[in-house]
Amino acid sequence: MAEKKKILIRIGSLRHGGAEKVLATFLKNIPPHQYEIDLLLNLYSGKYLSEIPDWINIIYLHKGEMITTNRPQDIPRKAARVIHEKILKKFPGLLYKGKLKSKQYDIEFAAIHGMRDEILGSPLHSSKKAVWIHNDLSEVKGYTHQEIRKFFGFDKIMVISEKIEQLFQSLAINDAEKQKIVRIYNPLDTEEFLDKAKQPVIKYQFDSSVPTFVSVGTVFPQKGFDRLLKVHKRLLNEGLRHKILIIGDGYDFENIKKLKTELGVDETATMLGFTDNPYPYFKNADFYILSSRYEGFPTVLFEAITLKKKIISTEVSGAREMLNNGELGLIVDNSEEGIYQGMKQALSEPDTFITYENRLKEYEMPFNLKNSVNKITSILDGL
Incomplete structure (x- = not known):
């Protein structure tokens, strides 16, 4: 029997957003016998937590709900979380030796564009790195072409629409970079x-x-x-x-x-x-x-x-x-x-x-859950 691929997936939380739902749907529909998955959340919260299959190991930096207010009593906790995450980003060794128990991963996967630096800053140099881009970054504040170019540090850039694919194609400087871009339809359960x-x-x-x-x-x-x-x-x-x-x-x-x-x-x-x-x-x-x-x-x-x-x-x-x-x-x-x-x-x-x-x-949808899940797993298997 082939060795299971060890995968680390990172996302902020499993709150109610499109990227979070799609990740939960994907994880519910992949074969457990092929992978060993650690899902690392910054915040252990969100409605999709209950949908993550039992065989997936959930690790988190903080527990509790997202703090969206600036009430005086919430500020210390909010600040502590931010500082903690900044320290781990600057000294990723602390996270990998601590919470992740020095585990070696075959693949490290940013399930959302906001996790780019965390995954690219990983101390594991031998792991393959993939990112899943759900937004048209040319419309997102702070993402200049120079910022978007940093995503070419990944081995695979999964994009979910033609427009995002064209954006990345236009910023690629050679064929090797173009090869990294792959378009996939979101796994959705009709x-x-x-x-x-x-x-x-x-x-x-x-x-x-x-x-x-x-x-x-x-x-x-x-x-x-x-x-x-x-x-x-x-x-x-x-x-x-x-x-x-x-x-x-x-x-x-x-x-x-x-x-x-x-x-x-x-x-x-x-x-x-x-x-x-x-x-x-x-x-x-x-x-x-x-x-x-x-x-x-x-x-x-x-x-x-x-x-x-x-x-x-x-x-x-x-x-x-x-x-x-x-x-x-x-x-x-x-x-x-x-x-x-x-x-x-x-x-x-x-x-x-x-x-x-x-x-x-x-009308019949041109893409379905099975095809979409198969496409993503084949990308992971090919890394």
Whole structure:
């Protein structure tokens, strides 16, 4: 029997984000007899912890919830965590000799771009190093071309969309670097959310006489919920009745909630916060709207397509690929005006969405869970 590959995977936590969900789905679907995996988290928290299979060894630097506030009583703990992580980054030997018990790994894997320096700074020189890039880094603050070039220190750069692939290809200086870039589709479990969508809606009252637009995502500025609410207000002022339902939580939650009150749309726009199962809300809403300023590969569109929703999406990385160049949903300009035009069309000319609905009925996803998992494991096996 072949020796099991020893793999160290690093990610911040297993909170509710696209990269975290995809990692959990991947780990649930790989053969345990081939690998010995240590999953190292900065913070032992998050809803996907419970989904990690028992055979995977979870190691963590800190326990407890993420501290997103700056309350005086939280600052010492927050600072201690930051200092601890900085020390381990500067002196990785302490981490590898201590928590990781001087273990030798065949592969060290950054499951998110933010773990780049931790993995590249590893004292294990013989291990192969891989990174999984979920975001269009050209849109992320602080990532100059010079910063992005540092990712070529990895043996493999896994990217999740055509746009991100083109970015890396354009920054590669030779063939050897180009060979490092590989595009993979995110492993997503279609059956899982079709099942979950059948559950009843608990926290919201849908009104069949008023069209509802649902949007699901972590409440960060990136997601553009501020733009969505401003457009909502503008359309109401024009007499176009509709409702907005935002599902998700994040550090911008209070700001967006405040904006909602300032705009005077508390009656028609609802922020549901975080829910374990957003799919029944998806299913019951009339439209799915993606108002993001930027994305890596918006997994949420894959879910909206699977649930055959009428979709409006801003032109972000991955949207054209997902929506077959606008065949499966309406792609609008990435601006407040673009979102306004799209929603106005949905409300004043709903018939224009019938074509999308008909195409979605027939549509089969080109990628599935099995293919995606196989592709990633073959990359790991080839390292």
